[in-house]
Amino acid sequence: MPKEYRTIQEVAGPLMLVKGVSGVTYDELGEIELANGETRRCKVLEVNGDDVLVQLFESATGINLASSKVRFLGHSMQLGVSGDMLGRVFDGLGNPIDDGPAILPEMRMDINGLPMNPAARNYPSEFIQTGVSAIDGLNTLVRGQKLPIFSASGLPHAQLAAQIARQAKVRGKDEQFAVVFAAMGITFEESNFFVQSFKETGALDRTVLFINLANDPAVERISTPRMALTAAEYLAFERDMHVLVIMTDITNYADALREVSAARKEVPGRRGYPGYMYTDLATLYERAGRQRGKTGSITLIPILTMPEDDKTHPIPDLTGYITEGQIILSRELYRKGVMPPVDVLPSLSRLKDKGIGEGKTRADHSNTMNQLFAAYARGKEAKELMVILGEAALSDIDLIYAKFADAFEKEYVSQGYHTDRSIEDTLDIGWELLRILPRSELKRIDDKFLDAYYEKK
Numbered sequence: 001m002p003k004e005y006r007t008i009q010e011v012a013g014p015l016m017l018v019k020g021v022s023g024v025t026y027d028e029l030g031e032i033e034l035a036n037g038e039t040r041r042c043k044v045l046e047v048n049g050d051d052v053l054v055q056l057f058e059s060a061t062g063i064n065l066a067s068s069k070v071r072f073l074g075h076s077m078q079l080g081v082s083g084d085m086l087g088r089v090f091d092g093l094g095n096p097i098d099d100g101p102a103i104l105p106e107m108r109m110d111i112n113g114l115p116m117n118p119a120a121r122n123y124p125s126e127f128i129q130t131g132v133s134a135i136d137g138l139n140t141l142v143r144g145q146k147l148p149i150f151s152a153s154g155l156p157h158a159q160l161a162a163q164i165a166r167q168a169k170v171r172g173k174d175e176q177f178a179v180v181f182a183a184m185g186i187t188f189e190e191s192n193f194f195v196q197s198f199k200e201t202g203a204l205d206r207t208v209l210f211i212n213l214a215n216d217p218a219v220e221r222i223s224t225p226r227m228a229l230t231a232a233e234y235l236a237f238e239r240d241m242h243v244l245v246i247m248t249d250i251t252n253y254a255d256a257l258r259e260v261s262a263a264r265k266e267v268p269g270r271r272g273y274p275g276y277m278y279t280d281l282a283t284l285y286e287r288a289g290r291q292r293g294k295t296g297s298i299t300l301i302p303i304l305t306m307p308e309d310d311k312t313h314p315i316p317d318l319t320g321y322i323t324e325g326q327i328i329l330s331r332e333l334y335r336k337g338v339m340p341p342v343d344v345l346p347s348l349s350r351l352k353d354k355g356i357g358e359g360k361t362r363a364d365h366s367n368t369m370n371q372l373f374a375a376y377a378r379g380k381e382a383k384e385l386m387v388i389l390g391e392a393a394l395s396d397i398d399l400i401y402a403k404f405a406d407a408f409e410k411e412y413v414s415q416g417y418h419t420d421r422s423i424e425d426t427l428d429i430g431w432e433l434l435r436i437l438p439r440s441e442l443k444r445i446d447d448k449f450l451d452a453y454y455e456k457k
Helices: 157-167 188-201 218-238 250-263 277-285 314-322 331-336 365-389 396-413 423-434 447-454
Strands: 008-012 015-018 029-033 039-048 051-056 069-072 078-081 089-091 107-110 127-129 149-151 177-186 207-213 242-248 289-291 297-305 325-328
Touching (some): 078 218, 107 218, 149 157, 157 177, 157 188, 157 242, 177 188, 177 218, 177 250, 188 207, 218 250, 218 277, 218 297, 250 297, 250 314, 297 314, 314 325, 331 396, 365 396, 365 423, 396 423, 423 447
Parallel strands (some): 149 325, 177 207, 177 242
Antiparallel strands (some): 008 015, 015 051, 029 039, 029 069, 078 107
């Protein structure tokens, strides 16, 4: 039986100081029992001799220093995992919130996980089809990759996240695929949107949801992504499933980190965020990947809203360092009515070359991808010139490129949130668009592909 302490000295906001404590370790979980028998959870933030600073998961309201007692449980935070988690909705602390029964755990796992040894990692190389052309065709997602979506306030990242979660699949092989969805600091309305969206399409059966609402405590927000990644590690490495983890919104997570850091009176770093934010984000992102000798994999799509649309803000900046590329959403495309408003030119998937080509997507994928990028970039330049100099100043070929850029946004990028395109559909639409251009302009495509696809009306 854990030893109980009645030596609470002070409660300040989410923090509580307990004196005369022995044998307690950093990050250990504790329970506070109030005079009326109610219990609340906390964790150890700091150990100084026999003084322990703990952080409360729930509110501090009603804690009486004299009559409340604390016991420490001897382990850090754990999640009880089992195959029955699929199709269920949990809060940020792993408690079911969908009116279903409690999970009977097969095992309990520490939510902080174990860092994956770099030597035990397998290189990501298999294609994941999201059904979204701007991602599949041009910034391909590969199994085991970390590919964040950089959004901004007011842009429809929630719809895109839900679309990817519903549509994502591993092609060709009869392999088990699951989605773990972690939402941090979102409104009840957004939470309802995700749950209903998954229920309507039947995607909920292969999804585990962890939802932390905006009015939940900040400290719960810090544990939410760790809960989700622990569930993903269990499904991937114990159950041999291919797991796609989608986390939204990392900005809310980083703000919770800043709030807790300020409460602990730590020295702030850039823009008030703690100096260890890079390390903290890396402990999340680096849990994705593939392990040698294990069938399963974890692919991670973190979504973050860039404050003031600023790519150099610490959150997108640090995320960009740790992950393998980014998908960027554009306010300009959103205003034009392009859905989803993916800005393909500054977006990048650093591993895309590893997941495309013969036997993975199609042999012509790499050539057409390069040509579409080049043609769209030139078309956008032509349109900018048109704004400055007027249409008359453009050459005939520039006018064709400008027309191509408009058609590309309208037909290739803008597909709505309920269209699931196979990679063949995406590549065929790419060829349709390339036929706008004269064959002599398609210098990045091998003649054998031009003969096979360009001439085919």
